[in-house]
Structure formats: C-alpha cells, structure tokens
Amino acid sequence: MDIANSFLVGIDVGTSGCKIALFTPDGDILFQGTTRYPTHYPQPGSVEQNPGDWWKAVCDGLRQMFHRTGIHPAHIKGIGVDGMSGAAVPVDRQGRALRNAMIWLDRRTVRQCETIAERIGAERLFAVSGNPISPSYVTGKVLWIKENEPDIYSRTEKVLQCNGYIVYKLTGRYSLDVSQGNGFHAFNIETLAWDETLCERMGIAPELLPPIYRCSDVVGEVTLAAAAETGLAAGTPVVAGGLDAACAALGAGAVLPGEVQEQGGQAGGMSIVMDRPVKNDKLILSGYVLPDRWILQGGTVGGGSLNWLKREFAGDAQDDFFAAANEAASRIRPGSEGLLFLPYMAGERSPIWDPHARGVFLGLSFETTKGHMIRAIMEGCAMALRHNLVTAEASGVPVNALHSVGGAANSTLWTQIKADVTGKTFKIPSSDSAAALGAAILAGIGSGVYKNGEDAVARTVRMQREQTPIADNERIYRDVFELYLECYERLKDLFQGWVGDAYESSGAACAECNPGGGRCGSVSSAA
Structure with a gap:
C-alpha cells in the first residue's frame, strides 16, 4: 500500500449538522467542513429530521472536500460513519426512507414504552439490553409507527439508525453496528446479538432488524450510483462505523x-x-x-451554562467573552x-x-x-x-x-x-x-x-x-x-x-x- 497516497474519511452525522473530515494515516487533518440541516417539530414532543437532508449534507460535504483539497478519489482507502443515537429510519425494499426519522429528542413514545415495560417487565428489558426503556431509544419509536402509521410499518423492510442509513446510501447494504445496538432493547448487550424471542414479545417483527456488524467491519463498497452523487470512487470500502460518543x-x-x-x-x-x-x-x-x-x-x-451567561450578560463583549471569563475566574x-x-x-x-x-x-x-x-x-x-x-x-x-x-x-x-x-x-x-x-x-x-x-x-x-x-x-x-x-x-x-x-x-x-x-x-x- 502506498501510504503517501492513502487517506481516510470520517463522516460525523450529528444533531445539528454533518461534519466531513479527511485524515492522513498519521491523523493529520487535511479538510473538515460542516453542513447544517433543519430539525422539524411537527407537534409538541415530536422531533424529526429528514434522512434525505443527511444524505445531501454528506454529498455536498464530500464534493467540497474534493474541490478544496484536490485529492484523487482513488487515494481514499476507507470511509467510516458515526452518528447520533436513537434515530429511527424505516426504509422500504429499495432502501428509501418512508418517513422523517424520529431522532433521540423525540418523546412521543412514552405510552409505547410504558406498555412494553408492563407487558414484559422493566427488569427483563434491562437485563437484556442493559438500559431502561425510554422514548430516546429506537424501540418505542418502532412500536409508535406500528400503531399510528400501519401503512408505513407494513412497507418497512428494515429499521436503520442514522449512520446505518448513510452506510446503506453508500453501499446498498443494511447494517447495524454493535455500538448503536443499544437503541433496540432486543439487542443483547452481553452477546452483542439479537434476542429475537424478546423482539417478538415486544410486538416487533424480527425481520425488521438489520444485520449486526463490528464497527470496523467492511459492510460494502461505494456503489456506482453513490459515486456519481458524492464524487467518491466506486469500490471504496465503507465500514459499519459507530455511535458518535x-x-x-x-x-x-x-x-x-x-x-x-x-x-x-x-x-x-x-x-x-x-x-x-x-x-x-x-x-x-x-x-x-x-x-x-x-x-x-x-x-x-x-456545559451550556457559560454560553447562557455570555448570551444574557456579555453585551458588546461577546467576541472576547471566553478569554475574559477565564481571566476573571482565575482570580477567584x-x-x-x-x-x-x-x-x-x-x-x-x-x-x-x-x-x-x-x-x-x-x-x-x-x-x-x-x-x-x-x-x-x-x-x-x-x-x-x-x-x-x-x-x-x-x-x-x-x-x-x-x-x-x-x-x-x-x-x-x-x-x-x-x-x-x-x-x-x-x-x-x-x-x-x-x-x-x-x-x-x-x-x-x-x-x-x-x-x-x-x-x-x-x-x-x-x-x-x-x-x-x-x-x-x-x-x-x-x-x-x-x-x-x-x-x-x-x-x-x-x-x-x-x-x-x-x-x-x-x-x-x-x-x-x-x-x-x-x-x-x-x-x-x-x-
């Protein structure tokens, strides 16, 4: 391998925007850029994002990367994608998102979480998944779709999370990495495998669960269609990636x-x-x-408390607030x-x-x-x-x-x-x-x-x-x-x-x- 012409891409799908970063094998950063996208609040307690906006941000960011750096796409040796937790993306047989993603902020699924806990027992769910049942995870969101949008549920082929969705758009293959598995309470946190019996007891069809990969496993390669949209070279390896944290x-x-x-x-x-x-x-x-x-x-x-203090009390001193804040605090x-x-x-x-x-x-x-x-x-x-x-x-x-x-x-x-x-x-x-x-x-x-x-x-x-x-x-x-x-x-x-x-x-x-x-x-x- 020619290390001199080897580069790695990290794609970070966050709540407010998508960061694209290009690194040498020694960790030197050659490019980083962030593309913002909107968050939608269709009703109180409902918080959504359009997966198409994530993908557009990825495409725009990658094309900007190539334009700014002049790096040849063939010199990129691998792509990794990380993302926020708890974003539920139902996709059909063609991998198309069937609705906006309910992200981790969404809390409309309180009733579904309560029903699951009553039916199965909070202790059992915690024993398998290692986490309490909560609206911030994917589990309740899937059941909410089943109850409130049955047509979408019936057309759902897989339920992906945000980095899994981007990996699919790049490779045409479904995946769930082990670090994002805790979004589903049918994911056994000890064995890092699906508990299909528990999945059925919760009322979720096991076939909706994507295949599990280790985070550094190559899920697939960049397809010709994805290459045309992003500027990447077809055949570039894409790994499963992981939870942003x-x-x-x-x-x-x-x-x-x-x-x-x-x-x-x-x-x-x-x-x-x-x-x-x-x-x-x-x-x-x-x-x-x-x-x-x-x-x-x-x-x-x-962590946002100092930003609050700056916003409300800094006045005209906004630009140098943090330097002044450190100086003032150091005297106490x-x-x-x-x-x-x-x-x-x-x-x-x-x-x-x-x-x-x-x-x-x-x-x-x-x-x-x-x-x-x-x-x-x-x-x-x-x-x-x-x-x-x-x-x-x-x-x-x-x-x-x-x-x-x-x-x-x-x-x-x-x-x-x-x-x-x-x-x-x-x-x-x-x-x-x-x-x-x-x-x-x-x-x-x-x-x-x-x-x-x-x-x-x-x-x-x-x-x-x-x-x-x-x-x-x-x-x-x-x-x-x-x-x-x-x-x-x-x-x-x-x-x-x-x-x-x-x-x-x-x-x-x-x-x-x-x-x-x-x-x-x-x-x-x-x-």
Missing part, C-alpha cells in the same frame, strides 16, 4: 479499560471504556467500537469563596435523570462578582462530571485518566478545575474532530491501514497537554462536592412542585436534558 472516545485515544473520554460542550458527558458490560440504570451502556469492549456513558447539560479561589452552582439549566440527565431540576446559585451576596459566578459555573459542571464518575465507580468500574474533548477542553483553567474536583488526570488531544477521527480510524482498521485500535491510536492521537490534580484544591473540593449533592437532595421535591406539570407538558424535558438516552420522561427501570 463511542467514536469520539476512540478519536480521543481512550481504548484501554478505565480510560475515559470527557466531552465538554453544550451537552457534556463521559464514556468509560470497559472490558465487560457493567449495567447501571443511572448511566447508559453500549458496545464499544473496538472488539471485546463496552462503554458506560453519562451525560449532563451544564477554589470553592468560589462560598458560591455554589447547580448546573441543571434544562433539567439534568445522568445520574439523576430529573427533567424538573433547575440551575441554582447558592451563596450570592453583595460581594459576589462576575468572576465568582463564572468560576462557580465551571466548578458546578465539574461536580456534575464527578457525580457521573463516582456513580460508575460504585458499580465497580475503574476510572483512570480522562481524555477531554470539546470547547471546554480549550480552557486550561476549566480543565484544571475538573482535575481537582474529580481527582483524575486529564489529557487533552490535539485534534478537535475526535468523533470524525474515530470514524476514520475504524475505516483504517477495516481497510488494513492499521492493525488494530491500539496501533491506530498510537499513530494518530497526540496529546497537547496533561493536567494533574492539585492536592490542596482536591481537599477543598471534597467538601464542596458533598454540599453539591446535599443541595440537590434538599431541592428536588421543590423542583418537582415548582416546575411540575407545566414543564412536563411543554415537551421541553427530553428535548433539552436527555441527549444521550436514559430515563428522562421514561418509565422506571430495574433500579
């Missing part, structure tokens, strides 16, 4: 058990690599993109001199799964400055991360170094606060396209560019800095964390009464506080 973990270099990918953005989260499936109903379990691995995930909404001592922030600005996801929770500043006084509030926000988000980590550790899951990606990772101060709060070392990769890089790595493994995941990460992932906990700060934050937990416990009943039915009926709960799956607005699991 799982691909981001790989692209951040988290491959060994105990290594963690931490996402610091509007919807923050963490993914812990494990060598066995550990079920915890307060977290999210899925297969990993590498063989014999799983990931335990948690998600928070607090750890613990924010008595100011505590609960980062539940849109409810909260794991591990509390409380759509009624709200953001709280505790300890405001006339001495409180902007710097205090900024640092308290940073510390509150770090507390939410620690809450997820200790929840995982309580299940016997080891947590070692955290590999941090996302906008917050650019702040040395914020990363240090997270290290001090969690007591863990943080490593920050140089690439800001971790999910797309992870998808491209899978393509490289499948096409023979890399021997395995460890080989790929050694060649492609480079750390720009490492930050370790400061002992004195750790001691301060132990006490702050206990207060953080107590504050929520004392307020949760008040949140329920204050927010209550008005918030629940607005449909905003899952749409804001549950981007990774889990229990928001869902029936209870085998807690």
Whole structure:
C-alpha cells in the first residue's frame, strides 16, 4: 500500500449538522467542513429530521472536500460513519426512507414504552439490553409507527439508525453496528446479538432488524450510483462505523479499560471504556467500537451554562467573552469563596435523570462578582462530571485518566478545575474532530491501514497537554462536592412542585436534558 497516497474519511452525522473530515494515516487533518440541516417539530414532543437532508449534507460535504483539497478519489482507502443515537429510519425494499426519522429528542413514545415495560417487565428489558426503556431509544419509536402509521410499518423492510442509513446510501447494504445496538432493547448487550424471542414479545417483527456488524467491519463498497452523487470512487470500502460518543472516545485515544473520554460542550458527558458490560440504570451502556469492549456513558447539560451567561450578560463583549471569563475566574479561589452552582439549566440527565431540576446559585451576596459566578459555573459542571464518575465507580468500574474533548477542553483553567474536583488526570488531544477521527480510524482498521485500535491510536492521537490534580484544591473540593449533592437532595421535591406539570407538558424535558438516552420522561427501570 502506498501510504503517501492513502487517506481516510470520517463522516460525523450529528444533531445539528454533518461534519466531513479527511485524515492522513498519521491523523493529520487535511479538510473538515460542516453542513447544517433543519430539525422539524411537527407537534409538541415530536422531533424529526429528514434522512434525505443527511444524505445531501454528506454529498455536498464530500464534493467540497474534493474541490478544496484536490485529492484523487482513488487515494481514499476507507470511509467510516458515526452518528447520533436513537434515530429511527424505516426504509422500504429499495432502501428509501418512508418517513422523517424520529431522532433521540423525540418523546412521543412514552405510552409505547410504558406498555412494553408492563407487558414484559422493566427488569427483563434491562437485563437484556442493559438500559431502561425510554422514548430516546429506537424501540418505542418502532412500536409508535406500528400503531399510528400501519401503512408505513407494513412497507418497512428494515429499521436503520442514522449512520446505518448513510452506510446503506453508500453501499446498498443494511447494517447495524454493535455500538448503536443499544437503541433496540432486543439487542443483547452481553452477546452483542439479537434476542429475537424478546423482539417478538415486544410486538416487533424480527425481520425488521438489520444485520449486526463490528464497527470496523467492511459492510460494502461505494456503489456506482453513490459515486456519481458524492464524487467518491466506486469500490471504496465503507465500514459499519459507530455511535458518535463511542467514536469520539476512540478519536480521543481512550481504548484501554478505565480510560475515559470527557466531552465538554453544550451537552457534556463521559464514556468509560470497559472490558465487560457493567449495567447501571443511572448511566447508559453500549458496545464499544473496538472488539471485546463496552462503554458506560453519562451525560449532563451544564456545559451550556457559560454560553447562557455570555448570551444574557456579555453585551458588546461577546467576541472576547471566553478569554475574559477565564481571566476573571482565575482570580477567584477554589470553592468560589462560598458560591455554589447547580448546573441543571434544562433539567439534568445522568445520574439523576430529573427533567424538573433547575440551575441554582447558592451563596450570592453583595460581594459576589462576575468572576465568582463564572468560576462557580465551571466548578458546578465539574461536580456534575464527578457525580457521573463516582456513580460508575460504585458499580465497580475503574476510572483512570480522562481524555477531554470539546470547547471546554480549550480552557486550561476549566480543565484544571475538573482535575481537582474529580481527582483524575486529564489529557487533552490535539485534534478537535475526535468523533470524525474515530470514524476514520475504524475505516483504517477495516481497510488494513492499521492493525488494530491500539496501533491506530498510537499513530494518530497526540496529546497537547496533561493536567494533574492539585492536592490542596482536591481537599477543598471534597467538601464542596458533598454540599453539591446535599443541595440537590434538599431541592428536588421543590423542583418537582415548582416546575411540575407545566414543564412536563411543554415537551421541553427530553428535548433539552436527555441527549444521550436514559430515563428522562421514561418509565422506571430495574433500579
């Protein structure tokens, strides 16, 4: 193989847009571009996207890539696709989408989830899938279509997820990768295979389930039709790809058990690599993109709190807000001199799964400055991360170094606060396209560019800095964390009464506080 003329493409199908990235085998990025697409809200609680918009974004992005780089299509050795979880795409025998995809934000299937749990038992569903039944997953969406759109259900050949749909458009072959299998509660999280008996008991025809692939398996090659639309060379290998969070973990270099990918953005989260499936109903379990691995995930909404502060209070200083925010917060001592922030600005996801929770500043006084509030926000988000980590550790899951990606990772101060709060070392990769890089790595493994995941990460992932906990700060934050937990416990009943039915009926709960799956607005699991 001529490595000098070998390139890998990562396609990242996200909630707001599709990113196309082109990498060398050594992980150098030659191109990245994002194409946005709309989200539709046909009625309260219904959130959809048009799979045709995903495909158009892929085609437009690839053609822009070729135009900008001049790379010959024949020099692309493999393509990997990652995508958001929980998007249900029913397709007919010709692979055409029969309706808009109900994405993870959609929560119209509460009744179907309750019915399944009553009929089969939440404990049984959790035992097989490792996850509670919830509208954010695919299972309830399939049953909703069966009950409300029987004509579409009768014409459905397969139910795909978003990356599986793009893989089909590229290759003409159906697939489900093991990291996206947890979208279906008939997917056995331990064996990574279908439980067809459970599928039938839920009322879903087993033949609707696509064939399962390991994430680096080559599903097929780019067809002549897809080549004409994208500019790719016909015959280019396409691998199954994976869940966006799982691909981001790989692209951040988290491959060994105990290594963690931490996402610091509007919807923050963490993914812990494990060598066995550990079920915890307060977290999210899925297969990993590498063989014999799983990931335990948690998600928070607090990362957007600084954006809220910027939007509402920065005024004319919008452009340099984050630099000024870091400078102001750095002048405040750890613990924010008595100011505590609960980062539940849109409810909260794991591990509390409380759509009624709200953001709280505790300890405001006339001495409180902007710097205090900024640092308290940073510390509150770090507390939410620690809450997820200790929840995982309580299940016997080891947590070692955290590999941090996302906008917050650019702040040395914020990363240090997270290290001090969690007591863990943080490593920050140089690439800001971790999910797309992870998808491209899978393509490289499948096409023979890399021997395995460890080989790929050694060649492609480079750390720009490492930050370790400061002992004195750790001691301060132990006490702050206990207060953080107590504050929520004392307020949760008040949140329920204050927010209550008005918030629940607005449909905003899952749409804001549950981007990774889990229990928001869902029936209870085998807690």
